Amino acid sequence: MASPIRILTAVPICDGHDSAINTVNLEFIRHGIEVIYLGYHRSVGDIVRAAIQEDVRAIGISSYNGGHIEFFAEIVDLLDKKGADDIKVFGGGGGTITHEDAAIMKRKGVDEIFFAGTSLEEMVKFVHQRYGKPRGKRSRSKSQDQELARRLTRIEEAYAAGRNRPRLNAQRSMSRSRKSHQTSNIEHRTSKVVGFTGPGGAGKTTLIDELVLRFLNQDRRSRIAILSHDPSVIGQGALLGDRATMINSQNDRVFMRSMATRGQAGGLSPATHDCLALLARSDFDYVFIETVGTGQEAMPFRRSGIADLTILVMNPDYGSRLQLQKIVMLDLADIVVVNKSDLQRARTAHTEIEQRLDQNRRNQQLIDTVAKRHRDRGVDQLFALISQDAGAKRRKIRKCRRT
């Protein structure tokens, strides 16, 4: 089976009209397309960076702010400058884009503009026909991000076509990656893989975004990768929406990739392990991996042992104390975070989870956060714990090399 078509959609800067794109996104997903949604009020730079990292076939822009001629042209130009002119641009904007404007935009390199009254069916047909064919030979990558993005695409495509045997390949490449860390130069940075999981709506993405801000500020040369997952059924579309929640991660020092689970249960995709192994070998200080919103039975990082540190992010509203006995990750996580700890039930949740963790006798850490709050002290605490752990790991590698 071929990989689904991947496109990126967004609304331009100084524009909050997202109702149209939300409708268009849903229709695309229903017709087998994977949509990475970047959200509204997005700059040309953010859109192009995301499109290259996600290695999409095309960018769909919904524009109502009146600046469409310049904005679309700037996207086309920047893609061209970055050697990514095989990523195409199309879009719409109801009555704000006139037919005369659309003609100018097409001359400047835009593939298609859809006007008020166009049926959703027509747009879906366009995407399938124009972007559904296999890509021809691609020019050489012009940047590290572009090269990495293309290699991730090849891994996902191999899995979709059934050319990879998941567990075996993953384990081999992970052990290769770990080995290369141990023999690498001391100065060469080793990626620390931190896994985040937890129920949908607990605030995992916001928490990661706040941590990213702290890591970027801590070391002005550091680079971070994020591998983010959203659910999908095999052969069908998906809304990959984590980028829309990210603010601090829209940064040239952050490489983010969104993956659909493509039919695999448990929070990750069949291609995750190989993609992660590739990222861990690349020059990132940290690789953050975020699962889909998981249920009680999920243990996404346990089976494969792919994360150095695992964090379970919980919402204080999990129901009764009895529910806690059923959450497997409470036995396995290194750190448990009660996010949204400004909510009324948070103090009770902290006490109940603390008692539950005590039973494990594993010295697991419990931290309360309010990830949506700027400079939250709980997030600072979590950041300190992750950095300490990374420091200890680097010291251990150095010691191994000396002996």
Ligand code: B12
């Ligand atoms: C709904 C709406 C709002 C809602 C937005 C809700 C939301 N979350 O999106 C609210 C009330 C909040 C709003 C606010 C404002 N709005 Co308003 N709004 C509209 C309105 C009535 C409809 C737009 C819409 O969503 N249509 C529904 C979509 C599905 O249909 P469509 O637009 O015809 O699009 C078709 C195709 O183009 C295609 N399409 C669209 N996008 C894309 C993208 C892709 C990838 C593809 C394939 C296809 C596609 O899909 C449709 C298929 O038929 C338009 C007027 C109009 N009739 O267009 C004004 C309009 C866009 N708004 C306008 C203005 C000025 C504003 C405000 C600045 C008003 C103010 N002073 O506060 C604010 C700005 C808000 C902000 N933060 O940006 C002006 C813009 C004028 C301009 N640019 O020159 C308009 C044109 C109204 C007017 N005539 O003055 N607005």
